[in-house]
Amino acid sequence: MDGVSSFSLRDHLRALAITVVLLVHGYIALPIPSTVNAKQFSNPIAKEELDRWVGILGRRGVVLSRAELQAQVIERTRGITTFRKKSLEPIKPFNRITGTGQAWGLFTYPNSFPHTMFIELQIDDVWQPLYIPVDPEHDWNKRMFVFRRIRGVYDDNANNPRQSYDNFVEWVSGMALEEHPQATAVRIYYRQGHVTLPGEEKDTKTEIKNERILSRQDLQ
Amino acid sequence: MKLWSKWVALWSQREVPTMLALIRIFVGVVLLWDFVEIGLHGLPDVMWTPQELGGLPSNVLQRKVPPEVFTYLDPSPELAWGLWGVIILCLVLLVLGVATPLVGVVLVLAYAQTALILPLSDRGIDLLLRNVLMVLIFSKAGATLSLQAKLKTGSWLGDAKTHPSWPRYLIALQLVVMYFMAGVQKTALTWTPLGGYNALYIILHDPHIARMDWAGMGVLDAVSPLLRLGTAATHIFEWGAPILVLAFWFRYTHERPGRLRAFFLRWDVRLIWVVIGAVLHLGIAIAMQLGVFAWAMLALFPAWFHPDEIDGFRNWWKKRRSSQT
Structure with a gap:
């Protein structure tokens, strides 16, 4: 002073x-x-x-x-x-x-209808889970899918899937089929649930959304 | 006129830029970790080439104003990896403290291009870090704890000259604005008593956010009162951020009288707020998978402290240790 x-x-x-x-x-x-x-x-x-x-x-x-x-x-x-x-x-x-500015909406609206993304492989006409979030038994490429920059792509496409979701599906399917020669197709979809508050009756209803199936032929 | 002079005086304060150097290093390390992870997963070409070349970004070339990097250079996987390489090089130089202003400019521009190409993979924390990098560009953050200082003075600490304090003040103010606005915008009722302070309970049910299947393990229902407390603490902490400005003012004018000032100085309200913030961020890092978010926030916390406080802490620690022995 x-x-x-x-x-x-x-x-x-x-x-x-x-x-x-x-x-x-x-x-x-x-x-x-x-x-x-x-x-x-x-x-x-x-x-x-x-x-x-x-x-x-x-x-x-x-x-x-x-x-x-x-x-x-x-x-x-x-x-x-x-x-x-x-x-x-x-x-x-x-x-x-x-790339500067001021926009700080962090968890403004907690998502009470969260999605779970499923990645499945078709082997011998049977769909088998490959990746399910927070499931240690199906953790193919887990570190990449939980990486915030990739999560942003599929998470932000959950409610309103845009072209980038199809790009994501195509990219993931290509990788999965390359690593699993026995598989004939890949299925990716979201299961949307509903979180009720403590003390309220649990809502066990779920809805399957944004399902995409890509076969080897589709990718070729 | 007197008020303007006081305003000029505030922004003309000087200090050894130790805290800015720490922010420079911590931000550099956190971003390095983030961008190295992009490279380890082989993602630069996936994230930063248009869909026509197999990348994730959609309609990037058809936009009214495409990202500048695609205006001057043809998009390709090589270009994407080149962009990644430039960012990694800049981050290494930033951590080392070499030509910080120039490196900062290149880094901000390249980092912003990645956000323009694939906005979905760019989050609020990236925006905040670019804001901070913009401030560091105009600071003397490279004058200490840097290779530049070592080469120039023979010491990693540099010549201990004072430099303008305003970049640190601006970063601290940016944090206050960020926390406060985040609090104000938390308009969902579950962040408030009207919604039972259940926001964290809901967020931790999200399998794309939660670090583990807390809901499936029955943890969330068992600790729901604790989660309510955490939700309330988060909301109050964010709404309470402007207290930091008051705390700063009281420290700045510590020679003046006043009960509230004396209370703030005696109890170091700032430190209490900072500790609560650190605990909340560590909680986020443990319970959720938000990548570098918590660590990037903590990387900016040195802005709350005057460099002299490091000496104060060192002396307190020595005294404590000698009294124990």
């Missing part, structure tokens, strides 16, 4: 530059909600969360149906997002090229 009056031009410019950086990044970091659309609300986690909010609001005298609450959220987030997007336009190229 000494020498308050003896700052050089460099000191002032440094403080100014840091102020600009703090203001810009402070603005980027603001937890402004992004646009939510009807498709995103079809996600079971979103539905469950909306139902919880409908219950809480109802107990406080704000009676809304799930559809009404959903419509309000969509309407209110649209305008905010447009403004935010436009105002951040000038800094976008810099953030893009440096």
